[in-house]
Each structure stands twice: as C-alpha cells, then as structure tokens.
Amino acid sequence: MSKNKIAIYWGCFTPTKQYALELSTRSVFETLSIEIIELKNSACCGYPYRGVKPKLWTYLAARVMALAEDQGFDRILPVCNGCYNSLIKTKFYLEKDKKLLEEINDLLREENLEYKGGVKPIHVIEYFHDYFGIKSLKEKFFSRDRSNIRIAAHYGCDAIRPGEVPHFDNSRNPQKFENIIEALGFSTVRDYPRKLDCCGAPLMAINPELGLRVSGLKLKNVKQTGVDLLVTTCEYCFEMLDTRQESVSKIFNEELNVPVMYYQQLLGLVLGIPEKELGLNFNMSPIHVFLEKFRG
C-alpha cells in the first residue's frame, strides 16, 4: 500500500459511541493528505468474547483480516487497542494451529472469504512511529519547544501484552508512545507508577464497579505525577479514563481532575485543526487547563 493511503478498521465502540476518536482520526489524516480507505462489510472483531467464547472471537478477528485481504490490503490500521490485540493474537495462533485455521476457513468460506495470513495489523502508535515515521513527525511538526508541558502516555494492556505475541514495542518497557509525543515538542514522563496498568474497561460488561475502581487506581497514580495531560490512543481506555472519570471520582470520593486526550486530538491541535473537528467537546475531563497552557 502506498504511503499516502491507509486502510482503517473502526471496530464497534468507536463508530457507535466514541465519536471523538473517529472525528480526530479522520481530520488528522485529511490534514496529512493521507487517504483513509474504509474496510467494507466489516463487523465486530470479537474482542469482548475472547474469554467466554474463544472460537467466536477467533472467527470474528480472522474475518476482519480475511476481508482486508479480499479487498486488496496488506496492512490494516485498527484504531482500537482491543481490535489490534484481537487481530495480532489471532494471526499468531492461526499460524501455529493449522487445525483451527481449517475450521475457521470453513466458516469464512460461507461468505467466500479465506484467511491467508497476508495482512499485517498496525497499531496507531506503530503507524506514527514506524510508518509515518518519527523522523518526519519531528521534521514536520516540531514547530516549537513545548517542553514546559509534561505528558503521561497510557499504552493500554492490549497494545503491549502478552509479550509472547509479537507487538510493536517491548511489553515491559515500551517507549514508542513517548517518542511520538516528544516528537511534537512536548516532554513526557517516561515512567510513572502503574504506567502499564489496565484501564478497567474489560470488566465493564460484567463487573462495572470493579472496572471503575481499576480505572481509579490508574488515575490516582497519574494525578500524583502532576502531569498536564494523559494521552491514549484506545477508545476503551478513553471511555474509562475520561468519559467516566467523574463516576470514578465519586467512587473514591476524591477529585481526580486528570485531563485526558486521544493522541490524534493532541496531534490535531499541533497541526492547527479546529477543536470541534477533533471532537474535543466530547472530552469530559478538565482539558481546558491543558488547552490554556498549550495556547501559551
């Protein structure tokens, strides 16, 4: 696929609720003159069912990649951490387990699809770091030194673990997210307590109260680092850390006040895209404090 085109898989949660991620991703790519090609006929990646119904999960994830291959893509960019994880994990297992592959392909054939393994799922962080390139990010968008603004990166579990499955970064000491934030002129905290912890989202289907407490554990530790902003690329993590931050505060009976943004929103701001086109009005955390500092 050429450099100025990218095939995107939106998943479920972004196009049905987390519109800010879709808006900011679309406007950033438009500004960068990179054409988004939509994956046609796509459905859920199966992520929520990897525990309860593993075969359903494998089938749905394989289907996304089979569709991509059928539509002529060799790479696909899922915007969601969960989707990314579903795809790379399924790719990993189907390479190892030919019997399972056969079984899945029998199901896919009903839609005239076949999983051949020729599609590489790319994470958003990986895309900007390794495909768009950290160098061109720096050359093009390091417009001024913003190192007085300190940012913490939240990778999210599914972006980095399990280490057995090849991911875009080291599972125990990932650094690429911080690199692409610093490339825009900001400074980052390379490490903070519970940096690699979960946002709690996978618990929301069945144990929401516990899920919110997991999110609170993360947010409290971020708050203590005193950063100006917490950044993520995953809409499940964003839902927990931003959209539900007020509910989390109530459970802990403590003001958290951690400003949270998508990386695409942050990049969009640096590119000078208007706030509404980045969906910044959907951020429920107090980002105005950050925005004032950003505008200087």
Added chain:
Amino acid sequence: MIFTIKPASQVIRDFIGLQDPNMCFQCRRCSSGCPIAFLEKDYRPHKIVAFVNLDRINELLNSQIIWKCTRCYKCLEYCPQRAAPSDVILALQALAAEKIGLPAEYREMIAKIAETGFSFEIMQVADNELELYDRESLGLPKLETPTTIEILGNIVKKLGGVE
C-alpha cells in the same frame, strides 16, 4: 458434573497457546503484579492456578472469582514459568459459559452482532455542554451493516451459543 484438569488445559491449548498451568510453582509473582489483587482481598491469581492444578475446577466455575479478571495479562508478564494465570482464568470463563451458562451481558452483545454486525447499539452522545450528537449531525458516514449479515449472523449465533 465433575471437570478434571484436562478440559481446562485443553481449552487453553486449543485457544490460548502453549502455556501449561502445571508449570506453576506458586511463587506468587502474578498476584504481586495484579491490579485486581491490589484492590480485592479475595482475588489471587496464584490461588486460582493452584485450584486448577488441584482439580478443584467446579468450585471456581461456580464462584464469582473468575469474573474479576480484567484480562490485562500483567500476571503472565510477571510469571517466571509462563504458566499464564490469565489464560487459565480465560479458559475457566469459557468453561463456565459452556457448562453453567453465558452471562446475560455477553448474550445480549452477541445477539446484537448477529443483528447489526456490531456489539453495541449506535448511540447519541452528549458533549460537555450536554448537547446531543449522532453520526449524522457530526457529519460522519452512515455505519453500514455487513451485506452478508444473514450468513454472518448465523455463524455468530452458533459459535456464541445464542439462539
């Protein structure tokens, strides 16, 4: 119903990979790194693995413990034996869904996929000034249901055990 170690580790091998809970020597590193163990006194991944290895799977399947995992995989990262408590717990969830019943929350979501292709209903969302937006008012393209939804839906219902 009695389940022995075999179905659990078989599910693990079939779907989750190559790890073996029998490799666990109860060092407790998994529990030291687990955010849920930090928050919940009764949740200790190493104990869950011990119960599996002692063949006490029924007790686990009938308890709420196995539904407390947030699936973050930190335990596997901490495990020196790669015995994979996370994968053991996921396999237990799969067994519980099969033998005791799929939790209603998942059942609804799976039924939704069979109907629309997606796990969730398309929502109207309020922004921070409480103004409501949907895809159309935001200028986002219409979300299309897969043209092959009938075929897809049938497979999803079959694999998800939802009729």
